[in-house]
Amino acid sequence: MISQQLIISGVGGQGILFITRLLAETAIAKELPVLTSETHGMAQRGGIVISHLKVGAFSSPLVRPGQADGLIALKPGNVKLHNSFLKPDGWITANAVEPFPRAGVVTIDADTLALQLGNPQAVNLIVLGRALSMGRFFCTKDELANVLRRKLHDKPAVLEGALAALAAGAGAA
Amino acid sequence: MPEQQPILMQGNEAMARGLVENGCVVAASYPGTPASEILSAIDAWRKAEGANMHVEWAVNEKVAFEIAYAASQSGLRAATAMKQVGLNVASDPLMSAAYLGTVGGFVVISADDPGPHSSQTEQDSRLVAMQAKIPVLDPSSPAEAREMAGLAFQLSEEFGVPVMLRPTTRVCHACQDILLRPVQDLQRTADFRKDPKRWAATPKFRYELHVKLNQTLSRIAAYGPTAPRCLNHAPGTRRAVVASGVSAAHAQEVASASGLWDSFAFYQVVQPYPLHSAFVEEIRTAYDEVLVLEETAGVIEMQLRDYRRVQGKLSGFVPEAGELLPETIERLLARFAGRPLPELPEAAPEAGKRPTLCPGCPHRASFYAIKKAAPKGIYPSDIGCYTLGVNLGGVDTVLCMGAAIGQAAGFYQAYRVTGQPRDIVATIGDSTFFHAGIPPLIDAVVQGARFVLVILDNSTTAMTGNQPTPSQGTPAGQAVDIASIVAGCGVKFCRSADPLDLPAFTAQIKEALAFSRDQGVAVVIAKSPCLVDKSVRHAKRPQAVVDAACTGCRYCTSQFECPALVYDEASGKVVVDVMICSGCGVCLDVCPVKAIRQEGGKP
């Protein structure tokens, strides 16, 4: 069975929960067992927000340090904060203007892209699109987009914006 | 027909589902992290399933408990949900209800927060269950939490006692794939049987009820469905690991991953109190060494009694404070098995960004005005988003729900007795005021205390996810107005003002201070909606722009601390983060040289 552990981090208000659940629902659509752990409460007011996502046969909702396959960081500062979760060969996709002086880090200037799209709330999906385009996920961008379509079917305008953000991120490769 | 697909459920939604599937009819709660999503989920399942229920956000946990308990006394299944410190508020009816017992199944969900992540304390609700003498179930995952909601009803009805379901943050806020089961309609009608000897028992009869409760507890300690579960077959070992809650989930995964699965017998305790008597005996006779993993106190450990052979929190083997993370459990298991300890992971640097009020949050303006008006004041505050006013120097104390008002009165009396008048400006949120602020306000008026109380009224319970407050009313009831309550408490000065109009609001606070210095309690209601409250339409306002006149003094970033104002090292000036600026316009009045403007100007 596929087994993947991911860390998604950023600050409150960036929509970390939304993309964590989107990935988890994509896992379910692929009939994979999934466990996540979310941050709620005071940290959601602009503090550090982190989600753990485990796809496969796990019983604990938390990723141990040194065990994550990948890290998605919606703020550049979160790379340093959370890279101790990664396996030695783990990958990172980070929202940052400057490239990182470190192997295995793919960056994307999602803030600028989001403003260009006229959708400052879409940073999360842009970075996710970029990460998915690396082909190292338990799912593909299209599989995820299908779940997005189902989730947002009654909000066509929001869906369109979301799909555009995902595509913009993937296209920035 | 395709097979039904599981759906992603958060632990809180899963518990809610379990309650609704098992015929819960009345549910009441007060929000608090990590328990806040339970009641909204119950209501969502109610709607989705067309179930006939009463679901309410009560004014506080004690009231929520009493509403649900009366339904149980009437023979219906009922539940109440809260966070652990909310259980403190509801502990009075809980202790008594344990003696009186239940008719319809009655589940008390109390969510603990080891860490703590979003709480004042790390207290263990299982200790409260012990004190109340009611059984408590400790789920290890969302799926198990759903199961246990049903099990709790069953246990409650079999023995006629309230049953506590105690999840922790890592269960409440974990999500998992879970299959829906059909919702049962138990077809019961409310049927309260009068029995004053029981329901209004006098102390003499309470003694008899206590004796009976003790007997019931010893029977519950032999109840099959909640007995500890042995998760592996490790014949021949004289070592056992006993774990409950999410610690059991961590331990199971870590033990398999590190090849320790067969090194000891592995038990998951489902009902930490009362611990099953046969299990206590089995552990005593079959094992020489026992490790207990549980959060946050040594509840199972203390019931195993034999301290020489049992390692846990009380023995000092397991840390007594903080969350038991899987990496900690990994090291504990290795040490217990006599294996070399795994490398300690490189400690992550201290969390970079501290939480702060949202850009444009009206509370920030309120705190700024309070500091301006009473620079030497004492600022007691309370529980909510506005606790973050501590970053702004606008919050000196945070004790518990409602304490801002009691403490303000206390500070006044302390300084009065020793003859040093001080300005005191207390802040409390609207929801917190309803929850626990009214009795201390009455007390302050009666005792002649003098201070300013600012009620931060953003018409919502923001911190926990924008639950409604009594000032909105409900479809079946009516709204309760804060100003009328204040007047009803006997306060003679009560004004309402919008903190986003900073100059006028500051003037209002100054007027209130003048009143409070020689007359009594003065109340200012700071009225402005929460920015993340989706039920309110927010006018789109032009974002702020910092022009060349900015001197780089950083007054706005240090004294006002709007996260959308960022000092730019390169230019030596402050810039506006257009990703997050809400256009509230308050910073225009904060900048000492008026270097901030708004495109289109401010009226």
Ligand code: SF4
């Ligand atoms: S959620 Fe609302 S009350 Fe809380 S900080 Fe943000 S704007 Fe203020």
Ligand code: SF4
């Ligand atoms: S207008 Fe000023 S105070 Fe309001 S959010 Fe924007 S930068 Fe912050």
